[in-house]
Amino acid sequence: MPRTKKPPYQACPVARAADIMADRWSVLIVRDAFDGLRRFGEFQKSLSIARNILADRLHTLVEAGILSMEPASDGSAYQDYVLTAKGEALFPVVVSFRQWAEQHLFQPGEPHSVLVESKTGRPIRKMAPSTRDGRVLGPQDAFVRKLQS
DSSP, X not given: OOOOOOOXXXXXXXXXXXXXXXXXXXXXXXXXXXXXXXXXXXXXXXXXXXXXXXXXXXXXXXXXXXXEEEEOTTSSSOEEEEEOHHHHTTHHHHHHHHHHHHHHSXXXXXXXXXXXXXXXXXXXXXXXXXXXXXXXXXXXXXXXXXXXX
């Protein structure tokens, strides 16, 4: 699917995020960056992605401020792709995707990777939108207040 230019103005935050992240490869690159991958070749090997597509997605993520390019940590001539603070803020998004898939895309007992807390090794708690006092919200409990034309 060819990538299109961004529309001029999007008042919807979901639409703006989709302009950058609603691409399989972009999400998987960010996932791999959370897993510690930093080099072009590491991303390519992990994803089995064509070099030109990977280069395009990395460029888009750098341009959007989600990744930055830094001199290689080992002092070689290579560049590392490193999550920025803006990129690290995508962690809950990636976790939500993962948890949704675990619940809806695997059969009971079907093996899959598990996200665990580093200190305890235990699976992390399911994420859910909640009120300030901790009550879990469903779609019926919220609405979007749209801009007035």
